[in-house]
Amino acid sequence: MADLLVVGGGVLGTFHAFHALRRGLSVTLIEKDQYPIQATVRNFGQVVPSGMAGRWFDYGWRSLEWYRFLQEHADITVRPGGTVYIASDAEEQQIIHELKGIMDGRGYPALMLTSADCLERWPSLRSSYCREGLYFPDEVSVAPERMIYRVLDYMVETFPRFTYRPLTTAVDCYPSAEGVTVVTNAGERLTAAKAVVCNGGEFKLLFPQLFAASGIVVSKLQMMRTRPMPDVALRGNILTGLTIRRYESFEECPSFAGLSVPEHLRELKEWGIHVLFKQADDHSIIIGDSHEYAGAMEADDLGFSLKTHVNELMLREAERIVSFDVRNLDRVWAGYYPQHKERDIVEEDLSGVIHIRTAIGGKGMTSAAGYAEESIAKLFA
Incomplete structure (x- = not known):
């Protein structure tokens, strides 16, 4: 026993x-x-x-x-490698500055990075997207x-x-x-x-x-992985403006409630998409993800097939953010996890x-x- x-x-x-x-x-x-x-x-x-x-x-x-x-x-x-949140517009910049202040109050290490700082650390980011970054070195x-x-x-x-x-x-x-x-x-x-x-x-x-x-619901996530790209340097966890607009920590920021939804992000938001990147040890890069939901007793309705339209939405947004070939894919898959509505x-x-x-x-x-x-x-x- x-x-x-x-x-x-x-x-x-x-x-x-x-x-x-x-x-x-x-x-x-x-x-x-x-x-x-x-x-x-x-x-x-x-x-x-x-x-x-x-x-x-x-x-x-x-x-x-x-x-x-x-x-x-x-x-x-x-x-190691830390986590960076890349702000793509003035609203996202305001919010990462506010989160920086919250984290400073907690004693949690965080650094503001200029666009130039970000492009030096992650050269494959596009200057047209990257306006500023909030970096957490210990993650x-x-x-x-x-x-x-x-x-x-x-x-x-x-x-x-x-x-x-x-x-x-x-x-x-x-x-x-x-x-x-x-x-x-x-x-x-x-x-x-x-x-x-x-x-x-x-x-x-x-x-x-x-x-x-x-009250459990099941979330279905679509993700992709590229072939190994040894010439791409993408150290750490790379999170973007859509993540700033989604993650719970940013909801604590005073400006979060007043966030607008630009037209080019509306359909992405409908599919729960926030674009993240992480380079694996073999230099392949994971890209994703999206979110679909179903009640616990209807979870089978989510199915195991992948929506090519959803993947295309993610890839188009990824192309706005980075300069490497995000379509050089090796595999795509869906993940599922339970969560509660409240x-x-x-x-x-x-x-x-x-x-x-x-x-x-x-x-x-x-x-x-x-x-x-x-x-x-x-x-x-």
Whole structure:
């Protein structure tokens, strides 16, 4: 019997397991697939507390410490380079100056960059787009297709009280004399003092009525990746004017509420597009993304096909921002993640022993490590 059983091996579940292990607890983590393949590995791999608001900024800042800790002990693909937000017009410039003041008040390192500064650091930016930049030097990126597997490997090698069970699906979860019992697809009964359920949209398999009434929506994101471009230098996380108009941190700025929507951005806004770039270790560049939404019970309606029109909108906007060939693509894909219409995360506690933690939205890669630390501390106070 374990002290904690975690359902779901994505970034949220894995960091719950990690922090429980660091407290000396015995932990079993089960993952339904051969390895995690959902939202944790289908994103940009940008760790950007600068885009978060409220407690999620604090969790993101703390997460940076945990990423650096893990990188010192195992190469989990953390790469320095910082984050820059490129302002393309006077309204966006005003807002990044306001966010700079907010971050200065928090003691979070931030630098204003002139257009010339930006073009010197990132020569592939177009001078016609780049009017000014706000740079956060301490932020990092990871390789999403590898990071979580490296963390799990590190945990298996480091913590003798850790049991990792891939290809193990939870089909039932209920309070029992031992605390909680999880029944697997193989008919096993795994027991623990507590269970944390972090299996995203699959939470509907265990608690269908609760899931149906949860208010969760599913977001579908379209992303693209170029072929390797060794001649392009695009270090760090490159975020643009559309991101300034979208991310939660900017909503705290006094001028945000009065932002106009220029005509050339209207259709992009309708599809939830904000153009981001991140260069991978092999010099390929991830470009995206868009957002479509459906209610939790209608998520299948989003489908798995990609809308070429949406990709074209992103590519046209990308061509306004950078000078390299954004159409030199190697692959395109869709990612899916659950979020809540009104809450920043879904937290449900059943009988004091089953703790559902899901629908973190797009905050997982940035903030999950810090959030899970606090979550485990509360569960095992």
